Amino acid sequence: MEKRIFQRIGLVGAGLIGGSIAAALGRRIADAALIVHDASPGNAAYVAERHPNGSTGQFADMADCDAIFVATPVASIPGQVEALLALGGDTLVIDTGSAKAEIVSAIAASGVDAARFVPGHPLAGGISTGPGHSTPDIITARPFVLTPSEATAPAALTKARALLETLGAHVVEMDAEAHDQLLARGSHLPHLIAFALAEFAEEEVRDLLPASFRGISSYAASDPRMWADIFRANREGLAEALETFKKRLDLIAAMADEPTPGNLLETLETAKARIDALENDA
Structure with a gap:
């Protein structure tokens, strides 16, 4: 064409x-x-x-x-x-x-x-x-x-x-459902986490918050009205992604409470390897 x-x-x-x-x-x-x-x-x-x-x-x-x-x-x-x-x-x-x-x-x-x-x-x-x-x-x-x-x-x-x-x-x-599931995990959930994490940016500790906090929470600087629309429009996909994420958080927290670090270390190393691969593909 x-x-x-x-x-x-x-x-x-x-x-x-x-x-x-x-x-x-x-x-x-x-x-x-x-x-x-x-x-x-x-x-x-x-x-x-x-x-x-x-x-x-x-x-x-x-x-x-x-x-x-x-x-x-x-x-x-x-x-x-x-x-x-x-x-x-x-x-x-x-x-x-x-x-x-x-x-x-x-x-x-x-x-x-x-x-x-x-x-x-x-x-x-x-x-x-x-x-x-x-x-x-x-x-x-x-x-x-x-x-x-x-x-x-x-x-x-x-x-x-x-x-x-x-x-x-x-x-x-x-298809539309596959797209929404992908975006719920890859975009909408990270933004939701950023907006929630911003609650910890209280005035009395703001100057002490390190780069890790600022990096993750920076997406809360996005347009609130736009993201309210997106969260509502993909609420089912977001709820499913959030539930999976909560379970993952609970699992890692439980591993941190174990007397030996074996399971926790293996999980963190696997996570690092995934992100390294993601960065190499960029």
Whole structure:
């Protein structure tokens, strides 16, 4: 599929991910027109002005787009996708939400024809938010997961893959439930732990807290509203991951209470080996 097929692209959401998608589009498909919409007109203008062919607009202005990205908070995605699909035509719609099953379920329950909707999620981002921190490197050469639903047309999935690969993303396909289980353990649980750990950052000891605490708890500096939405949207997957984690904590704590360190040492060495392997793969 050639780049010229994507001549007009819409973007709903001008935050970190939306801004990074726009930057990747500007790098890889600079001749395509980009129409940006955001609840904050200032953010929309900021992102549009940094694209060679960018402009701001409303949903109606995206009716003839070849593709539209929806990069907004998880709670708002279903309604926005429904509205965009209701415009008709053959426009491809891709979202970027961090919890997929609830979005897929909400779209199915709405009764809208979802053949042109391809649920997605770029495995990128970080603590910083807002378009000022956006960069094409968040999209390029990074995994972008697609979780097609039963309603997703094969042609739409093929088109979404082609667009994302044009942007330089590494496209991975999996079902929504598998995605949510993976993200519950790999992203949502670590953030939940960080927010909980921040309770110990009391003023009287703040200056004494070491780098280990600051490193783990630093993800509590993320956008609270965004993460409240994510925790709620993936509450089942998060609860399962948390239960497994609690059992692991209890097991390690019990080992620390044993008279000899054999089991504890072996467990910690295994954990270190896993992290060393993870770092070597990075």
